[in-house]
Amino acid sequence: MLDLKRQYDPLHQELLQAVGEVLETQQFILGEPVAAFERAAAGQLGVAHAIGCSSGTDALWLGLAAAGIGPGDGVVTTPFSFFASVSAILRTGATPVLADIYPGTFNLCPAQVESVIDRTPAVPIRAILPVDLYGQCADWTSFARLGREHGLRLIEDAAQAWGAESNGVKAGGFGDIAAFSFYPTKNLSAAGDAGLVTTNSDELAERAKMLRQHGMRRRYYHDAVGWNARLDGMQAAILTVKLKYISGWNDARRSAAERYHALFAATGLAESGLYPTHGIVLPQEVRSTRHIWHQYVIRTGRRDALREFLTSRKIGSEIYYPVPLHMQEALKGLGYHEGSFPEAERAAREVLALPIFPELREDEQETVVAAIAEFLS
Numbered sequence: 001m002l003d004l005k006r007q008y009d010p011l012h013q014e015l016l017q018a019v020g021e022v023l024e025t026q027q028f029i030l031g032e033p034v035a036a037f038e039r040a041a042a043g044q045l046g047v048a049h050a051i052g053c054s055s056g057t058d059a060l061w062l063g064l065a066a067a068g069i070g071p072g073d074g075v076v077t078t079p080f081s082f083f084a085s086v087s088a089i090l091r092t093g094a095t096p097v098l099a100d101i102y103p104g105t106f107n108l109c110p111a112q113v114e115s116v117i118d119r120t121p122a123v124p125i126r127a128i129l130p131v132d133l134y135g136q137c138a139d140w141t142s143f144a145r146l147g148r149e150h151g152l153r154l155i156e157d158a159a160q161a162w163g164a165e166s167n168g169v170k171a172g173g174f175g176d177i178a179a180f181s182f183y184p185t186k187n188l189s190a191a192g193d194a195g196l197v198t199t200n201s202d203e204l205a206e207r208a209k210m211l212r213q214h215g216m217r218r219r220y221y222h223d224a225v226g227w228n229a230r231l232d233g234m235q236a237a238i239l240t241v242k243l244k245y246i247s248g249w250n251d252a253r254r255s256a257a258e259r260y261h262a263l264f265a266a267t268g269l270a271e272s273g274l275y276p277t278h279g280i281v282l283p284q285e286v287r288s289t290r291h292i293w294h295q296y297v298i299r300t301g302r303r304d305a306l307r308e309f310l311t312s313r314k315i316g317s318e319i320y321y322p323v324p325l326h327m328q329e330a331l332k333g334l335g336y337h338e339g340s341f342p343e344a345e346r347a348a349r350e351v352l353a354l355p356i357f358p359e360l361r362e363d364e365q366e367t368v369v370a371a372i373a374e375f376l377s
């Protein structure tokens, strides 16, 4: 599914040197290595501020908390994402309010969000938290309009979308504040847990910085109850090296996605429309967006059997995500049930992510597509 060693091998001297420099300076937490990464990251994304932190989950929490979201507030988000999109909301004391996805992109559907807001749930809605799922930006034009019309904060979960764009704006630059994850399987990855908050607001940046260090602006004077959510120097140094290569890696992902499209088209199994019948539905890039193909996710009605077949051929695949968030045991308390979000539930039954990473070879893609064609025909 993913061979990180292929990324590491050509970089290993450069990475060892960068880690060695941190060891020499002994600046292990925050300090210059983190500040240098933050400057480079903000420059690359075209945002005013980047604040390094300990994980994508903490970045989401910091973003929400910096934006003043807390107990009594409702935050609308998607039921089809990684758990942290919802758990970070709960961690602030706010209430997640879910709205269904658009089946063509798997991203939160603005029309569904609007109807949830109009139905005025028990908690007043204060924010929307769309996710740029699989590396494709959510419909930020519509969310910006909703935010303006209803006076809502926009929090962007860009954990899977470093380098993705929509209408010339890079992921991380939408909404009030955004969160990235550098978990090792992410397209821009650390050698452990790490994350980043981005924002164009001086005020939110200052609050996020304060909150990542136990609410301290001055050492041992605590202005708010924050958390230890700091980034360490070695992860920052590794990320600074990788920042130089990420644009090329994303281009390679885009080429791999195009190759999958062409190979599947040649099999005659690719179906038009939103849902599969006998074949597969290929993932789509929305016009005016630049997908970075963090995942290449097909839909098929025979997903589980296909996955078993691929495993028997030693071909990796993954299901992101097999259980929608409203049906997770831990989130039963939100009061939803099976049937609450039919699109998310159907996606959870049909999606299958195929291997995609910059170093994936052409012959490997041919093997994947040939195996799928053999199974389906």
Ligand SMILES: Cc1ncc(COP(=O)(O)O)c(C=O)c1O
Pocket: 055, 056, 057, 058, 060, 081, 082, 084, 085, 131, 157, 159, 160, 180, 181, 182, 183, 193, 194, 195
């Ligand atoms: C959409 C999404 N949000 C949040 C996270 C949380 O990031 P982390 O694992 O770095 O805490 C992830 C990554 O796992 C993710 O994919």
